[in-house]
Amino acid sequence: MNKQTNQSLTAIIGGIIAALLLLVGFNSYVVINPGEAGVLSILGKAQEDALLEGIHYKIPFISKVDVYDVTVQKFEVPAQSATKDLQDLKASFAINFRLDPVQVVDIRRKQGTLSNVVSKVIAPQTQESFKVAAARKTAEEAITKRDELKEDFDIALNNRLDKYGILVLDTSVIDLNFTKEFAQAVEDKQIAEQRAQRAVYIAREAEQEAQADINRAKGKAEAQRLLAETLRAQGGSLVLQKEAIEAWRQGGSQMPNVLILGGENKSSIPFLFNLGDLADIDEERPSPEEASPLDEPSPFETEEDESSSLDLPPSYGNLQE
Incomplete structure (x- = not known):
């Protein structure tokens, strides 16, 4: 047992x-x-x-x-600051970071857990870094030079978190918000700039039109000057005669039967005379017999005899007919 x-x-x-x-x-x-x-x-x-x-x-x-997890972590941090021109600016950042494996002992001693690292180190340092970056830019530059704002923020944040054994891999600006008053002011400024640009465009267009009118007037004056010089030169009267005939043709009228140069000045514009109109006038004039009932000789008969005795060129045959 x-x-x-x-x-x-x-x-x-x-x-x-x-x-x-x-x-x-x-x-x-x-x-x-x-x-x-x-x-x-x-x-x-x-x-x-x-x-x-x-x-x-x-x-x-x-x-x-x-x-400790030393892989890449993501944390979104809101931040608020004032710009160089004292405009309130709100932002939200996405921060990708990881803990330095070599410095986890120091992190353990000073910060404790990973949640403490995020709440006690990353969040406040992000806020301070954003204040540093935003203070270097005006509100307008924060919009137009967003890349520079992010670069300044990255540099400030890396310098602050490096001593805590936190490696910042990348940051992203999720959102930037201004006050409603500033947003309205930006919109009004854009509208004013567009209107100013439109006014400048209209002014330039009017200036170009005026310059074009001046150029056309100069060209016309130059053409008239050259024409005047041509007419004053030898043979100018022939140019005028040719222009008169061309104008008559282009007007759609029938060419006259006779071309008579009027006046003693041969450089004057040719006078165009239609003999057909003279024939009509001659037919409407009363004969000497009808005009003198007393059968007295008419003085027109003497004129007719004298005209018949003249040697007329062949082109005046229409008058005798």
């Missing part, structure tokens, strides 16, 4: 020892996965060297390992 009791007790003790060995074995090492970093603490005191990915030995039961 005693023998069986001893064997049972021995088995129990053996089981307990095996369990303790397994427990000690599992608490004697820690596995750090990729993208993680660990901080070993012995009796509450953090050790100097960070535990990077792999298997690491630790003293069981009296040591503890805090594991």
